[in-house]
Structures are given as structure tokens and as C-alpha cells.
Amino acid sequence: MTQDPELGDLANEKRSFIDQPNRIEFEIGDKDGDFTIIPSQEYGLIVVTDTRNKTKEGYIWKMHMLDTALNKVWTKQMPIAFGYNFRGYDHSLGNTFMVFETSSYRREDMKLLRVENLSGDTTWYDVSTVFPIDLTFFEVVDHTVIMSGYANDRPVVLLYNVNEQKPKVLPGYYGNNSEILDIVTDDLTKTFTVVRSEKLPTKNYTVVTNTFDADGNELLDIKLDPGEDKSFIDGESTTLANGQQYIAGTYARKKSEYSRGLYLAKIVNGRQQLVQYHNYADLTNFFSYMRAKRENRIKQRIERRKIEDKKIRFNYRLLVHDIIDKGDEYILVGEAYYPKYSNTGVANPFFGSAWDYQRQSWYHPGFLGYKYTHAVVVSFDKAGKVKWDNSFEINDVLSYDLKDYVQVSVEDDKVVLLYIYEGLIRTKIVSGNDVIEGKSFDPVRLSFEYDVLQDSEKELEGLESWYGKSFYAYGVQEIRNMKDRNVKLDRKIFYINKINY
Numbered sequence: 001m002t003q004d005p006e007l008g009d010l011a012n013e014k015r016s017f018i019d020q021p022n023r024i025e026f027e028i029g030d031k032d033g034d035f036t037i038i039p040s041q042e043y044g045l046i047v048v049t050d051t052r053n054k055t056k057e058g059y060i061w062k063m064h065m066l067d068t069a070l071n072k073v074w075t076k077q078m079p080i081a082f083g084y085n086f087r088g089y090d091h092s093l094g095n096t097f098m099v100f101e102t103s104s105y106r107r108e109d110m111k112l113l114r115v116e117n118l119s120g121d122t123t124w125y126d127v128s129t130v131f132p133i134d135l136t137f138f139e140v141v142d143h144t145v146i147m148s149g150y151a152n153d154r155p156v157v158l159l160y161n162v163n164e165q166k167p168k169v170l171p172g173y174y175g176n177n178s179e180i181l182d183i184v185t186d187d188l189t190k191t192f193t194v195v196r197s198e199k200l201p202t203k204n205y206t207v208v209t210n211t212f213d214a215d216g217n218e219l220l221d222i223k224l225d226p227g228e229d230k231s232f233i234d235g236e237s238t239t240l241a242n243g244q245q246y247i248a249g250t251y252a253r254k255k256s257e258y259s260r261g262l263y264l265a266k267i268v269n270g271r272q273q274l275v276q277y278h279n280y281a282d283l284t285n286f287f288s289y290m291r292a293k294r295e296n297r298i299k300q301r302i303e304r305r306k307i308e309d310k311k312i313r314f315n316y317r318l319l320v321h322d323i324i325d326k327g328d329e330y331i332l333v334g335e336a337y338y339p340k341y342s343n344t345g346v347a348n349p350f351f352g353s354a355w356d357y358q359r360q361s362w363y364h365p366g367f368l369g370y371k372y373t374h375a376v377v378v379s380f381d382k383a384g385k386v387k388w389d390n391s392f393e394i395n396d397v398l399s400y401d402l403k404d405y406v407q408v409s410v411e412d413d414k415v416v417l418l419y420i421y422e423g424l425i426r427t428k429i430v431s432g433n434d435v436i437e438g439k440s441f442d443p444v445r446l447s448f449e450y451d452v453l454q455d456s457e458k459e460l461e462g463l464e465s466w467y468g469k470s471f472y473a474y475g476v477q478e479i480r481n482m483k484d485r486n487v488k489l490d491r492k493i494f495y496i497n498k499i500n501y
């Protein structure tokens with residue numbers, strides 16, 4: 001197998017400790033559109049492709065069920081009516097659900113598709129939300145589909161019972177002083193938690209969580225108290241267990257959008273028992289992603305200000321992941337980033353926002369994307385104190401979309417951090433404050449011995465958690481092969497590689 005020679009030195013910088021045992025390719029035809037991968041834990045993956053091939057009923061979409069070795073279990077083609085917009089998907093208890101808007105002009109009319117993973121049998125449901133919703137979250141727990149978004153710029157949460165085929169709007173969310181941050185589901189207890197940010201009369205912000213059963217009956221209502229001089233920028237919640245719940249995220253000064261550090265709050269029987277704050281300056285390895293000289297300068301500055309009894313302020317934007325519950329500790333991962341602009345776009349006062357028709361959103365013409373700097377992983381004990389922390393440098397990533405790049409796997413006392421960029425899988429293993437394996441670089445494995453990678457579209461590549469210790473990488477590649485028999489000279493493909501460590 002031949003890789004891009006420019007990647008050779010970088011790829012060999014560290015020994016590999018990941019394995020890529022399986023790979024599948026889908027040749028991209030002239031009428032193929034987007035590829036969507038829907039992970040279904042140990043059931044495998046569902047790969048959905050929209051095409052421009054037409055019938056009287058609509059465009060033909062392809063659907064493939066892959067097992068965990070990336071073998072095809074079944075393949076089917078089905079028409080999707082003209083004008084349908086694919087808006088979201090989720091997997092629950094052996095079924096995959098996909099939601100479509102039936103029209104860009106009637107966002108209150110939706111279609112729900114249920115696919116049984118093992119058989120491939122499909123069922124359609126008509127869903128009316130009564131009023132138009134711009135969807136931001138789509139989750140499934142037990143027999144209930146949870147759709148959340150904004151109606152007239154105000155948050156709303158809608159439930160759809162698949163068995164009874166009835167919609168239900170959850171009360172208490174349609175206000176102009178809150179924003180829905182996350183929806184956490186638990187298939188074991190058949191519950192879900194809505195996490196939202198709320199503006200207080202004192203002008204600072206807090207985090208509110210509401211936990212419901214699958215029928216939409218409220219089990220718990222929690223509003224955190226950040227104190228007078230702090231705001232909670234965001235929050236992630238554990239599921240409710242034995243009357244206890246933990247919420248973690250970033251905090252800031254009263255009105256700032258930049259975070260000063262991390263917090264963890266403990267809730268017992270619906271009441272806030274404690275909240276612990278941790279300034280970024282108090283973490284052991286928050287700045288270890290930097291070059292040694294720069295890191296030492298910052299740490300010396302921190303020590304001087306502590307001796308002088310002066311406040312230490314570091315301002316960051318942090319994209320916070322879901323909390324990882326390890327029983328006796330809670331692990332929080334966040335990715336630091338900042339928006340990057342071109343000099344022309346910022347300097348010209350006549351440049352305003354513009355509408356991106358493809359993304360259906362407003363953007364600044366001088367906006368280049370979000371520049372990622374590093375990921376931080378922090379372990380809290382049950383009293384909210386930091387047990388250990390570590391960081392992972394993120395190189396080169398500049399993305400128009402703000403999303404999780406770094407994937408995490410926790411096993412025993414080890415934490416594996418990895419992401420993909422420009423065809424390279426970058427990985428690091430830490431154990432507490434120690435680094436077990438420094439950053440390694442592994443090219444995405446190709447299919448044949450004499451494959452030569454000609455081009456890789458970095459905007460379309462990604463790496464996601466799958467199940468257990470397995471991940472999958474995906475993307476679009478152009479490959480040339482001049483020696484292997486029965487292999488096309490040039491091919492453009494969508495690939496999926498299974499990754500184990």
C-alpha cells in the first residue's frame with residue numbers, strides 16, 4: 001500500500017498503537033449525493049446515500065446495513081418524495097429512526113422513518129408539530145421520539161409516541177430567556193433529560209435540567225445556583241441514578257461569553273448539594289499542549305500572581321462533550337477553539353452577514369472558520385474536586401462547523417484521545433496526569449497494496465465513536481492504482497475504516 005510521500009515522516013514519528021482491521025468502499029457515481037453514517041452500537045452501521053436518480057414517487061435513496069466487520073447485511077433502495085429534507089437520525093433498541101421535513105415552507109409537517117436493523121423492514125409515520133420548528137436535536141428513547149428546536153426563535157420540545165402515533169409538546173420551554181443545550185437519553189431507565197441555559201433576573205446565566213420518563217412525565221426539575229458573580233455558559237448532565245445527578249460545564253464572569261474554568265455540581269433528590277469551581281490556571285496540564293518554553297512562561301506567571309495574591313484570568317471558548325460516568329469519577333472533555341476571520345472581512349465595515357443557501361444559515365463573509373487549539377480532559381471525584389487533568393494538542397483543524405473533533409474512549413485507568421485531519425489519525429493515550437503514549441500519526445489504511453492516494457476531501461472526513469473500544473473513520477478519497485489486478489485505474493470512493501486500539 002502506498003501513501004502520500006509528503007506524509008511519510010509525520011506518519012512514522014511515533015509507533016502506531018491503533019489497528020484498522022476492516023474497510024469498505026462505496027464508489028461515488030455522478031448522481032450520488034451525500035453519504036450519512038448512522039451508528040447502531042453492536043448492530044453495526046447504516047449507510048444512507050441520497051441520489052439524483054428519479055422515479056414517479058421521488059428520488060431513489062440507497063441504504064446499506066453493515067455489521068461490525070463492515071460486511072453488508074442487507075441493501076435496499078427506496079424512493080424519498082421530492083422536496084423532503086433529511087433533518088436528523090438516532091438509534092434505539094435495534095431500530096434506526098430518520099426524520100424528514102416534507103417541505104421547506106411547511107416545517108410543521110414531518111415524516112418519520114423507522115428501520116429495523118436486522119431485517120431492514122421500514123415503517124413511515126406522519127408527524128405534525130402544529131407549528132413550524134427549526135430542529136436542533138433529534139433523539140429516541142424507548143417508544144418516544146424527542147424533537148427539539150426553535151419556533152418563532154423560542155425553544156420548544158416535542159414528543160412523538162410511535163405506538164400511539166400522537167405528538168405532545170412539553171410545557172415550560174416556550175420562552176425567550178432560555179436556550180436548549182443538550183438532550184441526554186438513557187435506554188436502560190427509559191428516561192431523558194433536557195439541559196438548557198436560562199437568563200436570571202440578575203442578568204447572569206444558569207443551567208436548568210428537567211428529567212422525564214418516556215411518556216413525558218416530569219421526574220425532576222433542577223435549577224443550579226451559580227452565585228452572584230458567576231454565570232454557567234453551558235452544562236452537560238449525567239443520567240439520574242439513585243436520586244443523584246451531576247452537571248458539569250464551563251463558567252464565566254457575569255456577562256462574559258468566555259469561560260474562566262470548569263465547574264461540577266452535585267444534585268441529590270432534586271437539590272443542589274454542592275458546586276465546585278476550577279480555574280484553568282489551577283489545572284496541572286491545561287497548557288501542556290503548548291511548546292515547553294511557552295508553557296513554562298505561563299506557569300511561572302501563574303505562580304507569581306499567586307504569590308502576589310492577585311487574580312488569575314484565562315479566557316477560553318470550550319466546546320464541552322457529554323460527561324463520562326466511571327462510577328467513582330466523572331470525566332469531562334472539552335475542545336478549545338476561537339473564530340478566525342480574514343483581515344479583509346473584519347476591516348471592511350460595509351461587509352455584513354450573508355445567507356448561505358447550502359447550509360441554510362447566516363455567516364460573516366470574512367469568517368474563515370473555527371480554529372481548534374487543544375482538547376482538555378478532566379476527572380472529578382464525587383465531591384467535585386479534580387483528581388487529574390491532561391490535554392491533547394489539536395493541529396491544523398479549521399472548520400466552518402462547530403462540532404466535536406476529538407473522540408474519547410475510557411478503559412480502566414487509561415483514556416484514549418484521537419481525531420482525524422487530512423487523512424491522518426492522530427492519537428494520544430493518557431493515564432491521570434501522565435502521558436502513556438505520546439501523539440502518534442497513522443494514515444488511513446487503503447484497500448489494496450498498490451493504491452496511491454491522489455486526493456482527500458478534508459471537509460467530508462471524520463472520526464466517530466462506535467462501540468466498546470471501536471471507532472470508525474470516514475471520508476471521500478480519489479485513488480489511483482496502476483498495478484493490482486481487477487482494480488480500476490482511478491476511482492473516487494466514500495470509505496469507512498474500522499479503528500481499534
